[in-house]
Amino acid sequence: METPGISAPxxxxxxxxxxxxxxxLLNAAVRVFDRKGYAAxxxxxxxxxxxxxxxxxxxxxxxxxxxxxxxxxxxxxxLSHTLEQADLRPGSAxxxxxxxxxxxxxxxxxxxxxxxxxxxVFLGPPxxxxxxxxxxxxxxxxxxxxxxxxxxxxxxxFLPVATEDVALGVMAMLELCNERQxxxxxxxxxxxxxxxxxxxxxxxxxNAPRG
Amino acid sequence: METPGISAPxxxxxxxxxxxxxxxLLNAAVRVFDRKGYAAxxxxxxxxxxxxxxxxxxxxxxxxxxxxxxxxxxxxxxLSHTLEQADLRPGSAxxxxxxxxxxxxxxxxxxxxxxxxxxxVFLGPPxxxxxxxxxxxxxxxxxxxxxxxxxxxxxxxFLPVATEDVALGVMAMLELCNERQxxxxxxxxxxxxxxxxxxxxxxxxxNAPRG
Numbered sequence: 001m002e003t004p005g006i007s008a009p010x011x012x013x014x015x016x017x018x019x020x021x022x023x024x025l026l027n028a029a030v031r032v033f034d035r036k037g038y039a040a041x042x043x044x045x046x047x048x049x050x051x052x053x054x055x056x057x058x059x060x061x062x063x064x065x066x067x068x069x070x071x072x073x074x075x076x077x078x079l080s081h082t083l084e085q086a087d088l089r090p091g092s093a094x095x096x097x098x099x100x101x102x103x104x105x106x107x108x109x110x111x112x113x114x115x116x117x118x119x120x121v122f123l124g125p126p127x128x129x130x131x132x133x134x135x136x137x138x139x140x141x142x143x144x145x146x147x148x149x150x151x152x153x154x155x156x157x158f159l160p161v162a163t164e165d166v167a168l169g170v171m172a173m174l175e176l177c178n179e180r181q182x183x184x185x186x187x188x189x190x191x192x193x194x195x196x197x198x199x200x201x202x203x204x205x206x207n208a209p210r211g
Numbered sequence: 212m213e214t215p216g217i218s219a220p221x222x223x224x225x226x227x228x229x230x231x232x233x234x235x236l237l238n239a240a241v242r243v244f245d246r247k248g249y250a251a252x253x254x255x256x257x258x259x260x261x262x263x264x265x266x267x268x269x270x271x272x273x274x275x276x277x278x279x280x281x282x283x284x285x286x287x288x289x290l291s292h293t294l295e296q297a298d299l300r301p302g303s304a305x306x307x308x309x310x311x312x313x314x315x316x317x318x319x320x321x322x323x324x325x326x327x328x329x330x331x332v333f334l335g336p337p338x339x340x341x342x343x344x345x346x347x348x349x350x351x352x353x354x355x356x357x358x359x360x361x362x363x364x365x366x367x368x369f370l371p372v373a374t375e376d377v378a379l380g381v382m383a384m385l386e387l388c389n390e391r392q393x394x395x396x397x398x399x400x401x402x403x404x405x406x407x408x409x410x411x412x413x414x415x416x417x418n419a420p421r422g
C-alpha cells in the first residue's frame with residue numbers, strides 16, 4: 001500500500017519498471033537458450049537468471065515461445081532501424097553498400113548469442129519452437145542492397161549487371177564474415193575484411209573501362 | 212550352422228557383408244540424427260532404422276559418438292577425393308576454381324542431411340558430441356582454392372591480389388549457395404548461380420586492361 005503524500009522519486013514509474021524487467025528477461029532468455037538449447041531451457045531458469053519470479057515471465061511474455069518471439073521481433077526491429085538509417089546516407093552506391101554491410105556486421109557482432117539461438121532453433125532439428133520466418137532478416141537486407149544497386153546502375157556507376165546476383169554476392173561476403181563470429185572454432189575475420197571482400201567483389205561490377 | 216559342401220554364391224563374403232551393414236548404419240544414423248537431433252537420438256533407433264541389432268552398432272562403431280565420427284570422417288574423405296580430382300584438372304585458374312566450386316556444390320547437395328547434422332552438432336548448443344574439428348572442411352577447400360589463385364597470379368591470369376581474400380570471397384559465394392540447400396525455408400539457388408556469382412566476383416580479379 002502506498003502512503004499518500006509521500007513521493008518516491010528514486011522508484012521508476014510502473015511502465016518504466018516493466019520495461020526494465022522485460023529487458024532483463026529478454027537478455028536472460030538469450031543467454032539460457034544459447035547455453036542449454038531452446039528445447040532444454042525452462043522458464044524457471046530464465047526467471048532465475050533475470051532475478052524475477054516465474055509468474056513475472058508469464059505476465060510479460062505468456063510462455064517460453066513468447067520469449068523467443070519477443071527476442072526475434074526485437075532483432076527484426078533493430079535490423080529495420082539500421083536499414084532505414086542506411087537508406088538516408090549520402091554517397092556513391094558502392095560506398096553506401098559497404099557502409100551498410102559494416103553496420104550490419106557490427107549489429108550482428110553485438111548479438112552473437114541471439115544469432116546462434118536463431119540458427120540453432122530454425123536450422124537445427126525440430127524442438128518445439130514457435131513458427132517464425134527467419135528468412136525475414138535476409139529478405140529485408142537483400143532488398144536494401146538491391147535498391148542501392150539499382151540506383152548505382154541507373155546513375156551509370158555500375159555496369160548493367162543482374163541486380164539480384166550483385167545483392168546475393170554482397171550478402172555472401174557479409175554472411176561469411178558474420179558466421180565467423182558465431183563459433184569459437186572459427187577465427188573471426190574482423191570489420192576490415194568485410195570492406196576488403198566487398199571491394200574485391202565490386203571491382204567486377206564498377207563501370208570502369210575494360211580492354 | 213552351415214551345411215558343408217553347399218555353397219551359397221548369393222551370400223556376400225564376411226567383409227563385404229560387414230561393409231554393407233556399416234553403410235546401412237551410417238545412412239540410418241544421418242537420418243536419425245537429422246530428424247531427432249544428435250542429443251535426443253538413440254543407438255536403438257539407428258539400429259532399428261538400419262534393420263540390425265543394437266549390438267551390431269556397438270560392434271561396428273563402439274557407440275553413438277563412434278557413429279558420428281565415422282560419418283564425419285567419411286565426409287572428409289569424400290571432400291578430399293573431390294579436391295584431389297580438381298587438382299589434376301587442366302584449364303585456366305578461373306575455370307578450375309569455378310569447376311571445383313560446382314563439384315563441391317554438387318557433393319554438398321548429395322549430403323544435405325549430413326551437413327545439417329554437422330551444423331546442428333558443432334554450431335548449436337552443447338549436446339555431448341565427441342570432439343571433431345569441423346573447420347577441417349573449409350580449411351581443406353580454402354587451401355585448394357589458394358593454390359589455384361596462386362597459379363593464376365603466377366601466370367599473369369589474375370592481378371596480384373591478396374590470395375586469402377580471393378579464397379575467402381570464393382568460399383563466401385559457395386557457402387551462400389550451399390546453405391540455401393540446408394533448410395526448406397530458403398529457396399535453393401541452383402548450380403547456375405554458383406557459376407554466375409563466382410564469375411561476377413572474378414571479373415574483379417582478372418588481369419583485364421582497366422582505364
